[in-house]
Amino acid sequence: MRYSGLRLLYEGLRGHRGWPQAWAKAAPRPGYRVVIVGGGGHGLATAYYLATEHGCTDVAVLERGPIGLGNVGRNTTLIRSNYFHPDNIRFYDFSLQLWERLERELNFNVMVSQRGTLNLFHTEAQRDLFTRRANAMRLLGVDAEAVSRSEVKKLAPLVELDHGRYPVLGGFLQRRGGTVRHDAVAWGYARAAAAAGVDIVEHCEVQGLRCSGGRVTGVETSRGFVGADIVCLAVAGHSSRLAAMAELSLPIETHVLQAFVTESIKPVLDVVVTYGAGHFYVSQSDKGGLVFGGPIDGYNSYGQRGALPVAEEVTAAGLTMMPSLARLRVLRQWGGVMDMTMDGSPIISKTPVTGLLLNGGWCYGGFKAIPAGGWCTAHLIARDTSHPLAAHLDLGRFAAGRTVDERGIGPYPYLH
Amino acid sequence: MLQLCCPWCGVRDESEFRYRGDATVVRPPADAPVEEFAAYVYRRVNPHGWHREWWLHTGGCRMLFQIERHTLTHELRNVTSPGTKTAAADIAAN
Numbered sequence: 001m002r003y004s005g006l007r008l009l010y011e012g013l014r015g016h017r018g019w020p021q022a023w024a025k026a027a028p029r030p031g032y033r034v035v036i037v038g039g040g041g042h043g044l045a046t047a048y049y050l051a052t053e054h055g056c057t058d059v060a061v062l063e064r065g066p067i068g069l070g071n072v073g074r075n076t077t078l079i080r081s082n083y084f085h086p087d088n089i090r091f092y093d094f095s096l097q098l099w100e101r102l103e104r105e106l107n108f109n110v111m112v113s114q115r116g117t118l119n120l121f122h123t124e125a126q127r128d129l130f131t132r133r134a135n136a137m138r139l140l141g142v143d144a145e146a147v148s149r150s151e152v153k154k155l156a157p158l159v160e161l162d163h164g165r166y167p168v169l170g171g172f173l174q175r176r177g178g179t180v181r182h183d184a185v186a187w188g189y190a191r192a193a194a195a196a197g198v199d200i201v202e203h204c205e206v207q208g209l210r211c212s213g214g215r216v217t218g219v220e221t222s223r224g225f226v227g228a229d230i231v232c233l234a235v236a237g238h239s240s241r242l243a244a245m246a247e248l249s250l251p252i253e254t255h256v257l258q259a260f261v262t263e264s265i266k267p268v269l270d271v272v273v274t275y276g277a278g279h280f281y282v283s284q285s286d287k288g289g290l291v292f293g294g295p296i297d298g299y300n301s302y303g304q305r306g307a308l309p310v311a312e313e314v315t316a317a318g319l320t321m322m323p324s325l326a327r328l329r330v331l332r333q334w335g336g337v338m339d340m341t342m343d344g345s346p347i348i349s350k351t352p353v354t355g356l357l358l359n360g361g362w363c364y365g366g367f368k369a370i371p372a373g374g375w376c377t378a379h380l381i382a383r384d385t386s387h388p389l390a391a392h393l394d395l396g397r398f399a400a401g402r403t404v405d406e407r408g409i410g411p412y413p414y415l416h
Numbered sequence: 417m418l419q420l421c422c423p424w425c426g427v428r429d430e431s432e433f434r435y436r437g438d439a440t441v442v443r444p445p446a447d448a449p450v451e452e453f454a455a456y457v458y459r460r461v462n463p464h465g466w467h468r469e470w471w472l473h474t475g476g477c478r479m480l481f482q483i484e485r486h487t488l489t490h491e492l493r494n495v496t497s498p499g500t501k502t503a504a505a506d507i508a509a510n
Contacts, residue, residue: 241462249460249461250462253460254464299469300438300469301487301490303488398458399458
């Protein structure tokens with residue numbers, strides 16, 4: 001069924017009893033050309049673009065739980081392409097371009113809201129760094145602009161401009177950045193991929209990878225063996241565990257990242273704001289809650305919960321930036337596990353096992369990259385060669401010494 | 417909040433410490449092939465379970481020590497000072 005305003009009106013008059021299931025619940029077949037492990041944003045987007053861009057529909061997406069309950073439904077929903085490395089700017093801006101046309105393409109309202117992403121700066125050195133980053137972006141035709149204190153006041157009136165220790169000198173704005181309804185992204189891609197012929201198999205946990213003679217032949221699952229010519233792992237947070245099933249170790253550590261939502265209030269913030277004197281970013285959801293987050297907890301963890309020291313640090317940074325937030329109560333706090341790579345950049349790559357591909361290492365920036373990640377992974381699967389926009393994200397970059405270290409930190413995942 | 421047992425200062429809150437990463441990686445000999453060095457610098461086991469790791473007591477004695485921590489439950493055990501091969505103490509997670 002095609003969704004439209006007219007259909008909404010018609011179903012509304014019938015008490016919303018006529019809506020069919022959005023996507024078919026498939027049972028796994030004995031074999032496929034391509035098996036994608038992980039029904040999150042990247043797995044579903046990969047399946048969708050395989051079917052629509054490359055005509056490959058002999059594809060199954062195997063998901064351990066139900067669609068939408070992994071990281072794709074647990075993030076802070078931001079999209080942007082304000083990076084510094086040219087390769088990253090190109091990749092993330094292509095993602096932003098795909099977001100801009102995603103609703104028409106999927107026939108699904110994913111609520112793309114390009115409300116702008118505003119990074120504050122508090123020192124002249126920081127202003128110079130942001131100016132350099134904005135120039136790098138503009139040289140590649142990507143929008144970025146410097147804004148003055150008075151414009152910051154206009155864009156985000158709650159920001160404390162005259163803080164004694166960290167006064168705001170101005171901001172760095174990407175107007176095309178913003179937010180997207182994260183659950184709808186999973187549902188929209190799942191529905192469109194299923195309609196294009198992909199099998200979306202929920203409640204099917206991959207428990208082993210079957211390899212023979214250095215090549216992958218299928219996956220052992222909780223619902224039996226599923227054969228495949230190509231297996232693509234899209235399980236960020238757990239990539240190391242899946243890779244270990246093929247006796248591979250990856251340049252990845254798993255870390256926990258927390259997020260927070262306050263009680264719902266009337267509209268007070270219609271831009272995404274990132275603090276420059278501490279790790280804190282905030283936006284207001286359409287339901288009215290302020291959604292915010294900060295850094296990772298700082299030590300390897302698979303525990304999907306956060307610890308209090310970082311919760312306190314994030315909240316303190318938020319209150320320094322917007323003191324009036326002190327009047328709000330935090331409604332929910334949660335933690336999700338991230339693949340943190342050794343250079344802070346993701347991995348879309350072949351692996352030493354023939355037929356086994358990896359889409360992972362998204363650190364805590366995987367959500368914004370879903371369309372481009374899926375697009376480039378589908379290209380790698382279908383054409384057997386890296387997409388030009390993701391060629392720099394291969395596994396070989398570490399040993400070859402061409403890491404893509406956006407922040408210049410070095411091989412310390414807990415610092416990225 | 418973790419409570420780590422520094423071998424020199426005793427049990428203190430996590431906020432006094434800095435994490436310093438996986439303590440199981442071993443630097444290869446100087447004449448080892450480049451692949452071994454790449455694995456040493458970049459590749460990690462990333463266990464879903466017990467993990468031997470370095471912590472630095474920045475807010476106290478500023479000494480490094482090793483501890484085993486369970487990456488799912490955050491339970492702690494076997495604190496050792498650098499160079500010690502055996503467990504010095506067992507402590508429980510908070």
